[in-house]
Amino acid sequence: xxxxxxxxxxxxxxxxxxxxxxxxxxxxxxxxxxxxxxxxxxxxxxxxxxxxxxxxxxxxxxxxxxxxxxxxxxxxxxxxxxxxxxxxxxxxxxxxxxxxxxxxxxxxxxxxxxxxxxxxxxxxxxxxxxxxxxxxxxxxxxxxxxxxxxxxxxxxxxxxxxxxxxxxxxxxxxxxxxxxxxxxxxxxxxxxxxxxxxxxxxxxxxxxxxxxxxxxxxxxxxxxxxxxxxxxxxxxxxxxxxxxxxxxxxxxxxxxxxxxxxxxxxxxxxxxxxxxxxxxxxxxxxxxxxxxxxxx
Numbered sequence: 198x199x200x201x202x203x204x205x206x207x208x209x210x211x212x213x214x215x216x217x218x219x220x221x222x223x224x225x226x227x228x229x230x231x232x233x234x235x236x237x238x239x240x241x242x243x244x245x246x247x248x249x250x251x252x253x254x255x256x257x258x259x260x261x262x263x264x265x266x267x268x269x270x271x272x273x274x275x276x277x278x279x280x281x282x283x284x285x286x287x288x289x290x291x292x293x294x295x296x297x298x299x300x301x302x303x304x305x306x307x308x309x310x311x312x313x314x315x316x317x318x319x320x321x322x323x324x325x326x327x328x329x330x331x332x333x334x335x336x337x338x339x340x341x342x343x344x345x346x347x348x349x350x351x352x353x354x355x356x357x358x359x360x361x362x363x364x365x366x367x368x369x370x371x372x373x374x375x376x377x378x379x380x381x382x383x384x385x386x387x388x389x390x391x392x393x394x395x396x397x398x399x400x401x402x403x404x405x406x407x408x409x410x411x412x413x414x415x416x417x418x419x420x421x422x423x424x425x426x427x428x429x430x431x432x433x434x435x436x437x438x439x440x441x442x443x444x445x446x447x448x449x450x451x452x453x454x455x456x457x458x459x460x461x462x463x464x465x466x467x468x469x470x471x472x473x474x475x476x477x478x479x480x481x482x483x484x485x486x487x488x489x490x491x492x493x
Contacts, residue, residue: 210234211261213254218304220276220297227280228301229253231260231270240493241265242314244302244337245272246322249346249413250286250377250402252279255394258473259317262482265489269309273301275322279400286373286402288409291328291416298329302336313493315339317485320443320470321346321413324420327451330430331423339431339492341485344440344470347417347447370411373404382471385442391474421454431459433488435481437468461488 214230232239243265245256253272260270276283276297283289289297306314314337318326323345330340382395395401420426432455436448445464452462463484468477475481 211257213257218301220300222293224276224282224297226276226282226297226301227253227274228305229257229272231257233266236269237267239267239269239309239312241268241489242305242309242312243268243270243489244305244314244316245270246298246316246318246326247272247275247278248320248322250278250405251395252398252400254279254400255398256473258478259482262473262478263489264483264486268489269312271305273298278402286405286409288405288412290412291325291419294325294416295329295332298325299333299336302329302333313338315341315489315492317341317343318345319343319473323347324413324416327426327455328416328420330428331426334429337430339433339489340428341488342432342434342448342451343472343481344436344443345434345448345451346413346443347421347451348444350441350444370407373402373406375405375407375410376403377401377405378403381442385440385470386474387469387476388471388474391471394474421450425456426451426454427456430457431492432457433461433463433485435463435465435472435484437465437470437472437475437477439467440470442470459492 210233211231212234216228216230217225219225245259247253247256253274256272274281276289277285277287316326316337323342326340330337378396382392386392434448434452436445438445448462465477468475472478472481
C-alpha cells in the first residue's frame with residue numbers, strides 16, 4: 198500500500214462522515230467512516246468494533262494511527278451504545294449482536310464491491326467478531342483481534358467493588374451497578390489521558406448491569422466450546438503481556454484453537470489492555486498496517 202505521503206499531511210486530509218443504517222428488526226445503528234478528502238482507489242476496507250461500554254467515534258485514533266493511505270475505515274456503535282438505537286446501556290443477546298455485525302458489513306461492502314475487508318475487534322468485541330467470521334465464511338479477508346476477551350486477569354478480582362459486583366448478580370441482575378469509570382480505565386491503560394477521556398466521555402456507558410457482563414461471558418463460552426474454530430480468513434491476535442484486565446493466556450489459547458491458513462500471535466512486552474491509547478500504540482498501528490498491507 199502507498200505510504201510515501203507525509204503522515205501529518207495524511208492526518209490533515211482524513212475526514213469523518215456520520216451514517217445510520219437500519220437492521221432487519223428496524224433498529225437504526227450509527228457508524229462512522231474515515232477516508233481521505235481526495236482518496237486514491239480504495240484497496241482495503243477496515244472495519245472496527247469497539248470495547249465494553251464504549252462507542253465508535255474515539256476509534257478515529259486507529260484510522261489516523263495506521264499508515265494505510267489507500268484504505269477506508271469505518272466503526273460501528275453497537276446497539277444500545279453511542280448514538281445507536283436500542284435500549285441504552287444494554288447488551289443484546291449473542292445472536293442479535295452477530296446479526297447486527299453481519300448486517301453492517303454487508304451494508305458497507307455493497308459500496309466497496311471487490312475491496313478486501315478487514316475486521317478489527319477490540320476487547321469485548323473479540324468473541325463477537327470471531328463468531329461472526331466463523332459463521333460467515335468468505336465475509337472478510339482478515340480478522341485482527343486486539344486484547345480479545347477470553348480469560349479475565351486475576352487482577353480483576355482485586356479491584357475495589359468486585360465482591361459487590363458478584364452480589365449484584367443475584368440481587369439486581371439488570372441494574373447498572375458495575376462501574377466502568379473511576380479506577381477501571383486507569384487499571385487497563387498506561388495512558389492517563391485515555392483514562393480521563395473514557396471517564397469524561399458523555400457518550401460512553403459508565404456503568405453496566407450484571408446481565409451485560411453475563412452476556413459477554415455466554416458469548417465467550419459459546420466461542421470456546423465450539424467443536425471447530427476453522428476459518429478461511431487470515432487472523433492476527435495482539436495482546437499486551439502486562440494486561441491487567443484480560444489475560445494474554447486467553448489469546449494464546451484462542452490462537453492455538455483457531456484453524457486458519459494464515460494466523461499470527463503478537464505478545465507485546467509491557468503493554469497493558471488498552472493498546473490503541475498507549476505508549477505502545479505506534480508499534481501496534483505499524484504491526485496492523487503492515488499486516489493488512491501484506492494481504493491486499
